[in-house]
Amino acid sequence: MLLDTMLRLRPVEKLDERVVIVGIDEKDIAWIKQYPIPDEKIAELLTKLETYKPLAIGLDIFKNVPVEPGGEQLAHILRSNSNIIGIEKILPPAETSPPQSLRPEGVGFVDLPNDEDSKNRRYLLYTPNPKNINEDKYSLALRLVTKYLNAKGIELQTGKNDPNTINFRGIELPRITHNFGGYVRVDDGGLSILMNFRNSEQPFNVVSLRDILNGQVDAELLRDRIVLVGNRNLSTGDAIYTSALPGLKLSGQIYGIDYHAHVISQILSTVMDGRPMLHSWGDIGEYTWILIWGFLPITIGRLTQSVWKNILSVSVAGFCLFSCGYIMLWVWGVWIPVTPGLLVLAVNGVGLSAFAFYQHDKFLRSQIHERQNTIQNTFTVIHNGPLQTLAYGLKHLRAKDISYEQLLGQFEKLDREIREIGEFLKLEALTTEESLRLGSGLILELNRPLHDLLYEVYSSTLERKDFENFKTLKVKIRNFDPIDDKYLSMEDKRGVCLFLEEALCNVGKHAQGVKRVEASGVCSLNNYKLSVKDNGSGITSKLENKGTKHSKILAQQLRGEFRRESLSPCGTICELSWKLKREFEF
Structure with missing residues (x-):
């Protein structure tokens, strides 16, 4: 298709006067009032053409069966004129015999190979006889070109660089080989050339049968020319599909006789005018x-x-x-x-x-995600550590129930915690190992099993002294079922640990009068439910704090659910549940 497009875009070429087409059109059929055209009229046409002395005449009409009247008259004309070339079809399944009155050298085949898209871009010049491999068959175009060039003193010879092709005056015709240009594994039997159409709305002189019979044609138009006689009407169905020519009168088609004329013209133009034939690299x-x-x-x-x-x-x-x-x-x-x-x-x-x-x-998104995680983790560490120490000190400062030395100790602790967090973040940036720093100052390696990490978070958080509500606890219950680590990423484990720490910190900050706390992680029916229950004063504010927002975000990441609500008659439950992923899930 791209080849056809580039051929159409070439500059317009001048008319080739060496080839003349005598086309039998619809008006000729109406004028003669018979179809097929009787042999009498064809004989009269050929006799008239001979008077104009063309160098060769190609009769592109099948004459294997006489069309009376005039059968014997036409046979006599064909026997007595050596410059008339008749046609045959030699390739199956549509073999057609030539006129019996013609000698073998006066016959050319008109079989045309077409491509897989039904377009014709190749022309077969000669091929071994399918019925006798020791005999070569020549096409109509090659017969006519040879006669024309012989009359000019130019002989047909075997190719020198490629012995399977032919040359005229040292110019070899490029043969389509097994892999030629855009063709792959194409049939390279015989000698096929690529069509190099003459790019013009009127590439050849065309006259009608009635013009010849009525003597309305200038003799110089036909003298020393190659004359092609054939059908140029839609009744015969002799049309060739091509996309390589612009402005075709038939949509995407040209007449078969025009196709042969283009082949004759391109060979003559190559040998006599230096117009290149289409060829390809190796x-x-x-x-x-x-x-x-x-x-x-x-x-x-x-x-x-x-x-x-x-x-x-x-x-x-x-x-x-x-x-x-x-x-x-x-x-x-x-x-x-x-x-x-x-x-x-x-x-x-x-x-x-x-x-x-x-x-x-993807890299930018990962960088943004990593920065967001770093900011979130840093805030969480600060929130569960130094901010709790600061909140404890501010609370007692407002109540004025703490001595100066104790207040100074709280701020010294705050200073120490902030510095420790800074050192932790520096070390975390330099190492590839995943770790988590709790508000208590404990550093956990996240490559450990989740239930071990949850035990560490539970124990370390309840031992903190800056949460006064922990001092009233009498009963502490903990139980975390183990799960396979393949169900959670490092970030998931970090989030779950921070959720447990936040839930326990909320008990220490807000659950006044609490005496019992229960932290559990239960695995059942492919679900994991992590919860913290207490029997304190319950939820006293409906405002959504930072911890609750982060817990909801974590639940979305795990494709699970989060809930935090009061219990009856007293207490609070903070629960995170999610479905464990299977290996085959994506």
Whole structure:
């Protein structure tokens, strides 16, 4: 498709006067009032054409069966004129015999190979006879071209660089090989060439049958020319599909006789005018070309170090690649692998840019997430440690029930805790190990089992002296069922430990008159429920503090639930529950 597009975009070429088409159109059929055209009229046409002395006449009409009247008259014309070439079809499944009155050298086949998209881009010049492999069969175009060039003193010879092709005056016709241009594993039997259509709305002179029979054609138009006689009407269904020509009167089609005319014209133009035929590089050249355009976007990406600059550079490179392919095709007739080059440009350029953009965005998001976690963890450590010490000191300062020495001790403790937190954060930034500092100053390694960590958090928090409500406790109950660590990440474990510490701290701060506290972690039916119950004064304020907000966020991360409510007749429960993930869940 890209080849067709570049062929359509070539500059307009002048008319080739060496080829003339005598087309039998719908008006000719209406004029003669018979179809198929009777042999009498075809014989009269050929006799009239011979008077104009063309160098060769191609009769692109099947004449294996006479169409009376005039069958014997046409046979006599074909026997007596050696410059008339008839046609046959030799390839299955539609073999058609040539006229019996013609000698073998006066017959050319018109079998046309088509591509998988039903378009015709190739022309078979000769091929071994399917019925006799020792005999070569020549196409209609090759028969006519050979007669024309022989008349000009130019002989057909075997190719020198490629013995499987032919050459005229040292110019070899490029043969379509097994891997040729965009073709992969194409049938390379015989000699096939790539179509190089003459890009023009009127590439050849076209006259009608009635113009010839009525003597309305200038003799110089046909003298020393190749004349093709055939159908140019839709009744015969002789149409060839192509997208390589602009402004076609038939949508995406040309007449079969026009297709043969283009082949004849391109060979003559190559031999006599130096117009290049379409050819391609060898496999090594094409692979090298594709690799160059594959490495180019990688190099561009390293030089630009910018996603948008890289995309812009790759787009410019893609335009340059298409332009290079267009110029090579137009000027030198070389069909280079533009499409594979564009594909590797897109994959290695846009694809890698998109991947780099994704990785960069992912890195930024991870950095933001890490900073948010650092801020959150730092706040939590400060909240459960120094802020509690500060709140304890402020409370007694307002009540004026503490001595100066005790108050000074609280502020010295506050200073010490803040410094310890600073040192802890410095060490945490320098190490890859995950750790957690509790408000009590205890540092926990998070790679330990969760139930062990919960026991440590419980014990360390209840031993704190800065929570007066802990002094009234009589009953302390704890029980944490073990769970497999594969169900929780390090961040999850950190969050769960901080939740337990916050819940216990709330008991120490707000549960006045508390005598019993129970902390439990129960695993059942693929769920884990961590709760803290007390029998203190219950919830006295409906305002949502920082701890409650963080607990709700943690519940969302674990895809679980959080609740904090008063118990009857007294007390509070703070509970976090989540479903344990299975290995096959994503």
